[in-house]
Amino acid sequence: MSMVKVVDRNIRAxxxxxxxQRVSRSRKERVVDAVTGFAGSMPFVYLHLxxxxxxxxxxxxxxxxxxxxxxxxxxxxxxxxxEALFISTFVLISQNRMSTLADKRADLDLxxxxxxxxxxxxxxxxxxxxxxQMGIDAAHDPELTELSRDLPPEKVMKTMxxxxxxxxxxxxxx
Numbered sequence: 415m416s417m418v419k420v421v422d423r424n425i426r427a428x429x430x431x432x433x434x435q436r437v438s439r440s441r442k443e444r445v446v447d448a449v450t451g452f453a454g455s456m457p458f459v460y461l462h463l464x465x466x467x468x469x470x471x472x473x474x475x476x477x478x479x480x481x482x483x484x485x486x487x488x489x490x491x492x493x494x495x496x497e498a499l500f501i502s503t504f505v506l507i508s509q510n511r512m513s514t515l516a517d518k519r520a521d522l523d524l525x526x527x528x529x530x531x532x533x534x535x536x537x538x539x540x541x542x543x544x545x546x547q548m549g550i551d552a553a554h555d556p557e558l559t560e561l562s563r564d565l566p567p568e569k570v571m572k573t574m575x576x577x578x579x580x581x582x583x584x585x586x587x588x
Contacts, residue, residue, distance in 0.1 A: 435515070443511060450508045453501045466490070528567060538562045 439447070452458055469490055472480045484490055539562045545553030552558075 446504050446507045446511075449501070449504045453504065466494075524567075532564065535562060535564055 468477070469484065470487075471477045473482050473484045473487060473490075475482055538558060542553050542558050542562060
């Protein structure tokens with residue numbers, strides 16, 4: 415299988431998976447997506463410009479024949495506040511779902527990376543053994559010995575956390 419076919423297969427698999435996720439959304443998720451999709455669009459902005467603009471014009475007395483129903487704009491403030499409350503809740507629900515999907519993708523990425531690291535380590539071991547058999551001097555490079563050892567992910571995470579704590583410590587000292 416050529417590289418192009420592999421890439422093509424992977425892209426198709428990714429797109430199929432995304433479509434399956436989209437189709438399998440619950441009714442609640444579809445409603446949340448519809449609300450956040452509309453709330454994050456220019457038609458939403460235009461609708462609010464028109465509605466709030468007409469509300470303000472009517473209550474300033476600048477629309478002949480339309481009574482002033484909210485001269486102090488208290489009702490407008492209440493409506494805007496309630497709308498902001500609900501929209502922000504919908505956005506948070508949507509972001510939580512996106513965060514869950516991102517975590518799943520990160521887990522997949524980590525698993526693929528760990529598998530690739532393991533495979534590369536095995537290849538280094540095999541190629542080094544072949545180079546030794548052939549009498550190639552590069553086979554005795556000390557770096558190859560280090561690279562041919564499996565690296566436990568827990569050890570990498572612990573080292574990263576130690577470096578992060580040290581960097582945070584240096585940052586707070588400044």
